[in-house]
Amino acid sequence: MKGIFSVLVENKDGVLxxxxxxxxxxxxxxxxxxxxxxxxxxxxxxxxxxxGDERTIDQIEKQxxxxxxxxxxxxxxESRAVELEMMMIKVSYSxxxxxxxxxLCSVMGAKIMxxxxxxxxxxxxxxxxxxxxxxxxxxxxxxxxxxxxxxxAMSKK
Amino acid sequence: MNGAEAxxxxxxxxxxxxxxxxxxxAIAPFYEAMYENQDKxxxxxxxxxxxxxxxxxxxxxxxxKPGVCVASSGxxxxxxxxxxxxxxxxxxxxxxxxxxxxxxxxxxxVFQEADMRGATESFVKYSYLVRNVNDxxxxxxxxxxxxxxxxxxxxxxxxxCDIQKLTLKKEFSYPKSVDIRGxxxxxxxxxxxxxxxxxxxxxxxxxxxxxxxxxxLGQAQKEVRSFCEKFRIPMxxxxxxxxxxxxxxxxxxxxxxxxxxxxxxxxxxGSDLLIIVGARVADRAVPKPDELERKVSVIHIDIDSAExxxxxxxxxxxxxxAKDIFAQLLEADIQIDTSGWLTQLEEVKKTxxxxxxxxxxxxxxxxxxxxxxxxxxxxxxxxxxVGQNQLWSADNYIMKEGRFLTTGGMGTMGYSIPASxxxxxxxxxxxxxxxxxxxxxxxxxxxxxxxxxxxxxMKIIVVKNRYLGLVRxxxxxxxxxHYFGTQLEDYPxxxxxxxxxxxxxxxxxxxxxxxxxxxxxxxADGAALMVVNIDSANNTK
Ligand SMILES: Cc1ncc(C[n+]2csc(CCOP(=O)(O)OP(=O)(O)O)c2C)c(N)n1
Ligand SMILES: [Mg+2]
Numbered sequence: 001m002k003g004i005f006s007v008l009v010e011n012k013d014g015v016l017x018x019x020x021x022x023x024x025x026x027x028x029x030x031x032x033x034x035x036x037x038x039x040x041x042x043x044x045x046x047x048x049x050x051x052g053d054e055r056t057i058d059q060i061e062k063q064x065x066x067x068x069x070x071x072x073x074x075x076x077x078e079s080r081a082v083e084l085e086m087m088m089i090k091v092s093y094s095x096x097x098x099x100x101x102x103x104l105c106s107v108m109g110a111k112i113m114x115x116x117x118x119x120x121x122x123x124x125x126x127x128x129x130x131x132x133x134x135x136x137x138x139x140x141x142x143x144x145x146x147x148x149x150x151x152x153a154m155s156k157k
Numbered sequence: 158m159n160g161a162e163a164x165x166x167x168x169x170x171x172x173x174x175x176x177x178x179x180x181x182x183a184i185a186p187f188y189e190a191m192y193e194n195q196d197k198x199x200x201x202x203x204x205x206x207x208x209x210x211x212x213x214x215x216x217x218x219x220x221x222k223p224g225v226c227v228a229s230s231g232x233x234x235x236x237x238x239x240x241x242x243x244x245x246x247x248x249x250x251x252x253x254x255x256x257x258x259x260x261x262x263x264x265x266x267v268f269q270e271a272d273m274r275g276a277t278e279s280f281v282k283y284s285y286l287v288r289n290v291n292d293x294x295x296x297x298x299x300x301x302x303x304x305x306x307x308x309x310x311x312x313x314x315x316x317x318c319d320i321q322k323l324t325l326k327k328e329f330s331y332p333k334s335v336d337i338r339g340x341x342x343x344x345x346x347x348x349x350x351x352x353x354x355x356x357x358x359x360x361x362x363x364x365x366x367x368x369x370x371x372x373x374l375g376q377a378q379k380e381v382r383s384f385c386e387k388f389r390i391p392m393x394x395x396x397x398x399x400x401x402x403x404x405x406x407x408x409x410x411x412x413x414x415x416x417x418x419x420x421x422x423x424x425x426x427g428s429d430l431l432i433i434v435g436a437r438v439a440d441r442a443v444p445k446p447d448e449l450e451r452k453v454s455v456i457h458i459d460i461d462s463a464e465x466x467x468x469x470x471x472x473x474x475x476x477x478x479a480k481d482i483f484a485q486l487l488e489a490d491i492q493i494d495t496s497g498w499l500t501q502l503e504e505v506k507k508t509x510x511x512x513x514x515x516x517x518x519x520x521x522x523x524x525x526x527x528x529x530x531x532x533x534x535x536x537x538x539x540x541x542x543v544g545q546n547q548l549w550s551a552d553n554y555i556m557k558e559g560r561f562l563t564t565g566g567m568g569t570m571g572y573s574i575p576a577s578x579x580x581x582x583x584x585x586x587x588x589x590x591x592x593x594x595x596x597x598x599x600x601x602x603x604x605x606x607x608x609x610x611x612x613x614x615m616k617i618i619v620v621k622n623r624y625l626g627l628v629r630x631x632x633x634x635x636x637x638x639h640y641f642g643t644q645l646e647d648y649p650x651x652x653x654x655x656x657x658x659x660x661x662x663x664x665x666x667x668x669x670x671x672x673x674x675x676x677x678x679x680x681a682d683g684a685a686l687m688v689v690n691i692d693s694a695n696n697t698k
Contacts, residue, residue, distance in 0.1 A: 010339065014274055014286070021278050055466060062463035068283050068303060068340035 181229020184256030210240020215579030231269030246566030307342030370397025371435015
């Protein structure tokens, strides 16, 4: 199963390595990790997406909670949360498929950020699954590079 | 006041009167401040930093307060790591203070720089790198609080040498209270969960309590014991839980697990409700948690919610402080009749034959531990090392009202000698006996120097089988007797070693000699070393 954790942590040095170390050491997956400041300068927010069985996801929550630098852990249920991830993808094109690539972008709500004679850099911010789909759809054109930010999520409540 | 003086002042505020360590240039300002305060805080110079950590552990386990160890930067600090890992695995509150290179040079790989926060990340409960001299009082206050509350454990304070020399901006003041927003240990059991626990105890026909080291760390021995006695609920323990109940108590059915009493394991298998308190359910105690979980209902009580469900899914989790919870359970409306179950357990205990035989060539190890424990004071402290000797100690020591110290969580060879030095400073008037193997002894024998200089009347027994016995046993059973890398032979010459450190020396070669020699050894003035020779063919199983 998928576990989405929204974690508030002290904005101090060593905190991120402590948390990523916890995942590495205990063999928990990190599918994605996004970190940023919150409205309070001394608090950072992390969104961590992981997969594992029920017991593992449960343990992750408890182990995170054990860290004194972790102020709050919230486990977000997929159905009750909104997720967002941003991606930049560099896709090559030719004269023949250029129009269809532009059409694909507009259908998917992606933005073209930069165009050269050979490729475009496209930006897309959506749920992570949509990003996966978009990558699939771009494959036939030829993907040169992909960069994703990792998921951020918020409870709807 | 400079940083170093503030550090000493913080220790005084915490009521620290003994610390264990070895100086170096990076921690020299602190030692200078200690020099000025040597009438208030005793510094015990050990011979290797690992021993400082284990001594702090022994001190903490007996005093109930965090033990303090100190090392310099780089190799001094890294030498502490094994002791930190040991304290972490055994949940022992210690404060490790390490000197660090100047803050201006951090990260440049200068002489004797080691990233201690990074290196110990997975072995400490929390760590600090002090960057501002004015933070010292706050950091020390928090460190002691974190180490000794909730699930206890080691906390590291790494402090660059230049910061120790800077002057505090304001007058020193020690924070009265601690408020760490991410650290609020939950001690009171949840009311609803409590009700459910009581309900399931009331329904149980064959309840059994399994206690771990957490009961001792939480100083809940009295409450748990009274609970068992009031409702006539039998008890087994893990290795770290030895001492919660006297060995001969009618409700005590021994240590469970791989290395435990077969009848204790039968009691677990035959129960219908297992109440686990302050134990990790680790592999040595419960080899097949999934199987057990299917057969019996489990109530798991622990201060650390992450321990619950980590290795076994409990039917009922209860997070909180054992002392608090059992004080409440003692008052609860519980009506159960366990007399049939107790008779059944008695029967199991009587009929379970121990198939192990020990060699009477030289001293019989079982006879040795039993004879020794008969002679020990009621409230004595028995410090056991690691290996076959540890398992014989755990199995045969007749616990009265004293303590049994060993590292059940990490199993670090060489723990016993420094840990007993620490225990000695926490309880100068209690009898302390250290029992170790000939392998482990040689991992800590440099501490005889510490003992000699401090004139400590330590009583150290080496169980000599000329082997790294537990590994030899493994090689015998698993690798067809391919003994390799496990022979210690006849060195050192223990009598010469005792002489070198001004210790009295005793040696037993037979069961007949054992009695008289042990008497003389225990009565000896000052420090004494005794070698108990046993047949290397003895096994634990
Ligand atoms: C520091 C450390 N190194 C290695 C081990 C692995 N080990 C466990 S028991 C043991 C043998 C202990 O030998 P000894 O101290 O002579 O005790 P005996 O088993 O012979 O009673 C070893 C090497 C360990 N537990 N700790
Ligand atoms: Mg040996």
